[in-house]
Amino acid sequence: MSGSPFAAPLRPLGARGYAICLSGIVWRELLRFVQQKERFLSALVRPLLWLFIFAAGFRSALGISIIPPYDTYVLYEVYVTPGLAVMIQLFNGMQSSLSMVYDREVGSMRVLLTSPFPRWWLLFSKLIAGVVVSLVQVYVFLAVAFLWGVEIPLYGYVLALPAFILSGFMLGAIGLVISSLVRQLENFASVMNFVIFPMFFASSALYPLWRVRDASEALYVACLINPFTHAVELARFALYGAFNPVACAVVAGTTLVFFALAVIAYDPGRGVMGLRGGPKGEAS
Amino acid sequence: MDETRPVPALQVAGVSHSFGRRKALDDVSLEVPQGRFVALLGPNGAGKTTLFSLVTRLYACRVGAVRIFGHDLSHAPSAALSELGVVFQNRTLDLDLTVRQNLAYHAALHGLAGRALTLRISELLALVGLAERGNDKVRTLSGGQARRVEIARALLHRPRLLLLDEATVGLDLASRRGIVALVRELVRETGLAVLWATHIFDEIEATDQVHVLHQGRIIAAGEAAALAAGSASLEAAFRALTEPDEDAAA
Incomplete structure (x- = not known):
């Protein structure tokens, strides 16, 4: 045992240290993702069920007229594919939030927060890690959809990458804020009911908004306010080489707001954790 | 050691913390000198984990101050956390x-x-x-x-300061002894400072500095042998210190 290594701590907090911290967090998330094969499978099965069964059934019931970014009539499978891709990210973002709550209960969140790097950087890294995992899922899904006959122009896969990064970031940030508010793991069922399903159904993922407007003006407004709608439209346009500035602005704005809220929520001085998240037996 | 008193590895000064209306810590102060093994003794629910949460900056310290090698955790969290292992x-x-x-x-x-x-x-x-x-x-x-x-x-x-929160909980006797021996060896050989939180009396040696935490307050502090003086054991001394409280509460 040598004494000298303990003489003074290392403090490599320069730019290289920040990069190592980020890549370490992303690397761990990917390793864990690879280990949890069931998680990957269920993340993939969910949208494929929608694509193979729901869309097949709906194909005849719902005709899609020509709306941007499409320049021809499209099959329903083709219409829902971008929405299902972003749905994967929605589930992934919320699942990361689930894992944050779980992390907080078992303590690895505590380990993360003892890092000397600023908290916003740790949260940012955690978000990036979630986005990387969601991108793997999205592109595997798009590949299966391609084999199923949903053909998207090749350049679309490349152009949509920034859109998916941004939407993944937004949904992860929303999940992060929720994770700071949810105290127990079991509450994920409520997150499903009150966040995931409303966001998914009240959006343009499954049906074009003009159809929704025909049915109900109120629902149409709800869909328009829903940032998930804009994430879907951003991806849909990008997949066909078009840019939707409104969607981009809404998604970017929502990302900023929720990331700021997450940083506040996890700030030890202002956040809710110190008031609510006490250890068992010591907190009321 | 030189004549001037070196900065303590850990200094907790007048720290209080509440969860809602429940006060988990009430004016807690303690010090871990450099290169020393200090025990924080308290039953489950005494506030040990809350204190660890504050010292590791899971929550901010709203009342009082925490300093690690002189770095205030609120003002210089990065420098403080770099010195700390948990x-x-x-x-x-x-x-x-x-x-x-x-x-x-x-x-x-x-x-x-x-x-x-x-x-x-x-x-x-x-x-x-x-x-x-x-x-x-x-x-x-x-x-x-x-x-x-x-x-x-x-x-x-x-790090030059290591905190351990009930590190032996759930372990069999042999593993427990092994962990305690390992940590004590680290203190002896490398000059690491250790704050060892436990509710198990026989992990504490007679020459250890002990802080007794009970219902969120430090009710006794000093060398284990001195605290136990006049009682059959440290455990008996602890009972004598805490039971009047419980009678009063009942």
Whole structure:
């Protein structure tokens, strides 16, 4: 045992240290993702069920007229594919939030927060890690959809990458804020009911908004306010080489707001954790 | 040691903390001098974990101050946390990752990577007696071995202060003794300062500095032998200190 290594701590907090911290967090998330094969499978099965069964059934019931970014009539499978891709990210973002709550209960969140790097950087890294995992899922899904006959122009896969990064970031940030508010793991069922399903159904993922407007003006407004709608439209346009500035602005704005809220929520001085998240037996 | 008093490794000064209306800590002060083993003795629910949450900056310290080697945790959190290694009460390793993967992840959280880190990990695994287990998944380790990995992990970034929250909880007697011996050896040989939180009396030696935490307050502090003086044992002294409180509360 040598004494000298303990003489003074290392403090490599320069730019290289920040990069190592980020890549370490992303690397761990990917390793864990690879280990949890069931998680990957269920993340993939969910949208494929929608694509193979729901869309097949709906194909005849719902005709899609020509709306941007499409320049021809499209099959329903083709219409829902971008929405299902972003749905994967929605589930992934919320699942990361689930894992944050779980992390907080078992303590690895505590380990993360003892890092000397600023908290916003740790949260940012955690978000990036979630986005990387969601991108793997999205592109595997798009590949299966391609084999199923949903053909998207090749350049679309490349152009949509920034859109998916941004939407993944937004949904992860929303999940992060929720994770700071949810105290127990079991509450994920409520997150499903009150966040995931409303966001998914009240959006343009499954049906074009003009159809929704025909049915109900109120629902149409709800869909328009829903940032998930804009994430879907951003991806849909990008997949066909078009840019939707409104969607981009809404998604970017929502990302900023929720990331700021997450940083506040996890700030030890202002956040809710110190008031609510006490250890068992010591907190009321 | 020189004549001037060196800055303490850990200084907790007048810290109080509440969860809602429940006061978990009430005006707690304690010090861990450099290179010393200090015990924080208290039953479950006394406030030990809350104190650890404040010292590790999970929550901000609203009343009072925490300083690590003189760095105030509120004003210089980065410098303070760089000096600090922690072993939490709950198991915090990723079970499906290998020992080395777990350690590398933690090192990254401190900005460490590369060849020097690989050597450092080997050095620490040898130190905790797990040199052969680096590539095994944590799931295959015993409770005592996992604890040793957590101790190695807490030392990766060469902190000078190590906090352990009920580090032996849930371990069999032999593993418990092994962990206590390992930590005491670290203090002796490397000059590490340790705050050892426990509710188990026989982990404390007669010459240890002890702070007794009960219902969120420090009700006694001093050398274990002095605290136990006049009673049959430290445990008996502890009962004598705490039971009047319980009678009053009843």
